Amino acid sequence: MNTFTKSFTIFTLASAVLVGCMTANGPATAKQGMGNTAMTKVSMMKQESTTPMLNDLEIAHIAYTAGAIDIRYAHLALALSEDPEVRNFAELMIRDHTAVNNKALALVKKLQITPQDNAMSQQLSQQARQIREELSQLRGKDLAKRYAANELRYHQTVNNVVENTFIPNAQNPELKALLTAALQTFKIHEGHAEKMNEKVM
Amino acid sequence: MALVALGIFSGEAVAQTASLPQRHIIQIEAFAFQPTQINVSPGDTIVWVNNDIVPHFLNVAEGQWQSPVLEEGQSWELMVDQAGRYDYICVFHPTMTGAFATK
Numbered sequence: 001m002n003t004f005t006k007s008f009t010i011f012t013l014a015s016a017v018l019v020g021c022m023t024a025n026g027p028a029t030a031k032q033g034m035g036n037t038a039m040t041k042v043s044m045m046k047q048e049s050t051t052p053m054l055n056d057l058e059i060a061h062i063a064y065t066a067g068a069i070d071i072r073y074a075h076l077a078l079a080l081s082e083d084p085e086v087r088n089f090a091e092l093m094i095r096d097h098t099a100v101n102n103k104a105l106a107l108v109k110k111l112q113i114t115p116q117d118n119a120m121s122q123q124l125s126q127q128a129r130q131i132r133e134e135l136s137q138l139r140g141k142d143l144a145k146r147y148a149a150n151e152l153r154y155h156q157t158v159n160n161v162v163e164n165t166f167i168p169n170a171q172n173p174e175l176k177a178l179l180t181a182a183l184q185t186f187k188i189h190e191g192h193a194e195k196m197n198e199k200v201m
Numbered sequence: 202m203a204l205v206a207l208g209i210f211s212g213e214a215v216a217q218t219a220s221l222p223q224r225h226i227i228q229i230e231a232f233a234f235q236p237t238q239i240n241v242s243p244g245d246t247i248v249w250v251n252n253d254i255v256p257h258f259l260n261v262a263e264g265q266w267q268s269p270v271l272e273e274g275q276s277w278e279l280m281v282d283q284a285g286r287y288d289y290i291c292v293f294h295p296t297m298t299g300a301f302a303t304k
Contacts, residue, residue, distance in 0.1 A: 092293060096255040099273070103254050181254045188232050188294055 054118065056175055059166050061115035062124065063179065064104050066158050067097040069128040073150065076135055083144040085199045089151065089192060096189065100182045107174055144200040152197050155190040159183060222280075224248055227299065229257055229271070229291075234299035241303050243282045250276040257297070261289040 074090035081087060108115060131150055138146055162183045170176040222244045228235045230252040241247060251257050251271040259268035259277065268277040281303050291297035
């Protein structure tokens with residue numbers, strides 16, 4: 001049996017944090033991020049009994065979706081912002097997330113499997129639509145600050161889930177390796193996002 | 202044995218052998234250059250190999266040389282014949298830094 005199809009129970013904490021942080025409104029400074037994390041832990045406890053079983057195909061779908069979402073944020077930022085910090089970061093996001101997602105597509109093709117859409121992917125996409133709508137209403141410094149804050153929060157959240165849930169639980173060794181390499185990339189992005197936040201303030 | 206023989210019968214040949222240009226490989230991996238710093242001789246070639254899944258773009262000595270965009274698995278060679286210390290960075294990921302010295 002292909003290990004890729006084996007299912008596992010995703011850690012509730014990670015999934016709740018992932019979804020919870022995507023719903024956060026307003027600028028995401030480090031301080032505010034801690035507050036929201038505390039809130040999501042509460043919501044996590046409420047969701048514990050309803051956390052879905054996720055398999056590798058669903059993990060792959062969520063990871064790809066998360067990358068695609070960040071690419072769309074970046075395109076929006078490039079369309080609306082003249083801030084050089086924002087533009088540099090957005091270009092980096094497009095370049096790196098495209099590379100990671102292309103690796104994911106290549107793996108999917110090699111393994112002849114189809115990632116499965118799931119509730120978490122859908123929730124991510126729904127929240128991303130709201131954030132894009134919010135970003136699209138902003139200009140100038142307000143846009144730069146909001147974009148920077150969202151990117152920091154987004155990478156903190158996704159990195160937490162990838163590191164503590166997806167990688168430990170991925171069954172397929174090639175998927176696990178790709179997630180590990182992707183996490184290295186996303187952690188670099190998180191560091192860049194921290195610097196961008198400092199500069200646009 | 203071969204070197205000894207050359208030394209006995211042809212001192213000039215030994216000198217030429219010792220000065221043959223070398224190739225130095227720098228692996229780009231996990232967003233770092235390995236090794237981070239190297240010493241090379243004039244005429245040596247340095248080869249950067251990108252093992253990361255994302256592209257990198259090297260800027261050497263503040264723009265004196267620039268690599269093309271290096272996708273995963275691609276490499277770039279640079280031959281330096283001028284003595285000096287050269288710092289370089291990845292333009293895309295500026296926390297990635299390295300240096301080589303030619304003397």
